[in-house]
Amino acid sequence: MPTQHSRVTARLMMTPAVLLLLGWMLVPLGLTLYFSLLRYNLLMPGMEQWTGLDNYRYFLTDPAFLDALRNTLLLVGGVLVITITGGVLLALLLDQAFWGRGIVRLLMIAPFFIMPTVSALVWKNMFMNPVTGLLAHAAKVVGLEPFDFLAVAPLFSIILMVSWQWLPFATLILLTALQSLDSEQLEASEMDGANSLDRFIFIVLPHLARAITVVILIQTIFLLSIFAEILVTTNGGPGTASTNLTFQIYALSLLQFDVGGGAAGGVIAIILANIVAIFLMRMIGRNLDA
């Protein structure tokens, strides 16, 4: 237990950092709140005027808002499902001893180092292009009609791209968790009559619960703000089919120059992110307790 003295010292030492972080957070938040209450369009400079909650009303009643909300949740949920299922399976695979394991592990994490814009463009032009893409070629080889991913299933295509990027992260975290599993536990369960499926369900999966929680929490933070992939592939379309909240706010404030509306959308996004966070912590937060 820390002594009274060390507690006081600790608080003193932390104060500058806490104040800095607080300022860093409060100033932009305050400005956003302020702008969200103004009628403020860059096309009409100098015409700013107080409008109260109008910006919020417009944003929430815009039919595009519900689409964006649904797309955001689908994007986050879809990527989470794919990366965690795939990550667990890949981690199990990479945990086995096989020839060239070191190289494979190294290659595994490569997608994580590729910039989102680059990977999205590679996917768009090299794989998913219905004329020149590899997937189109593959489809033609087996006699199928090429599938125009980005036009027919834009959100699903983006989910695929983002999953490809985040799969290494999930795999790495889950692999390290898997390696920390006591092999005697597995042997004990083997002696206790558990077959390999039982061992996975009763021993391995519970052991991975905490790592899975960490992956879900961290990925959710980043996935709520996916932007680059949408910008360089579909631009949110067709229509609003692949517009998420982040992209909608971008479109509002930087394509329509409506700073006030964009700020209101930002505030709503913050609130939604917190609602998601509360739900997540309720559902899986207990896994983090020792």
Add this chain to the structure above:
Amino acid sequence: MGQIRLKAVSKSFGDVEVIPPLDLEIGDGEFVVFVGPSGCGKSTLLRLIAGLEDATSGCIEIDDVDATILAPAKRRLAMVFQSYALYPHMTVRANMAFPLRMAGIERDERKKKVEAAARVLNLTEYLDRRPGQLSGGQRQRVAIGRAIVREPAAFLFDEPLSNLDAALRVNMRLEISELHRNLATTMIYVTHDQVEAMTMAEKIVVLQGGRIEQVGSPLDLYHAPCNVFVAGFIGSPRMNFISGAEAARHGASTIGIRPEHLAISNEEGTWQGRVGIAEHLGSETFLHVHLAEDQGTFTVRAGGDVDLGHDETVHLTPDASRIHRFDAVGQRLA
């Protein structure tokens, strides 16, 4: 029933032969201890019996049935691991019920068996806790409980007490011995601690470099060790050895004498020496005596009230009937 027979069982990891072919018979209800220095293959041997390692050659029979290629779960053996290997996310109850659950036994039956085992092991009030909330000794008991509920043909213990502190170890030693008396099930126990081996075993198997050096009751091994290794390994403090002219006088290449079979005197005796360190334990004293003419250092066990200090000259006389004689390759001479 729990009769285990090893026939020419060997184990190699790649090119390294860890256990050369060996034969061993373990009778029903016996308490057998595998003892030896670390790396002697005793744990490997236990894992071969358990089925966690595959034998490179040879045959393992359990109750006269060939079990060499049987899966671990099918051998009706239960194992207690050094790290206890409890499942951390399950309660004590779920831990102990796990083997029954895997065997497809009904919930009510499971509950009854787990509670019966918990009563035997004094774990009833901890049934709903998780392993992380238990002390080392309690975790050990849960591990034993998980083994008991299956009513196995034999228990395998892999150095189960080495993570406990000294006082608890003495306690658990008694508890395991008592458990063996009550259950009368075969137990195979691996340890590197010869005190555990001597106190618990009905039959000790001394291993070195994967080979069986000697099999016998604790007192057999103490009184008639068949070679220098067993003589030095069994007994605490270890046996004193002397070779050269002194040994030749007894018609051997090496002779051994236990610290408790040396008489100490100030005036006269067979060997003369200087007292080095004296360890006073109260009930007894261990004297480290440097023999004259550089013949080595002897450990002598003397009474608790011996008042000999550093650098005093003493004389040692061995009990002639308790001298162990060994030939040039270390084998016992009759």
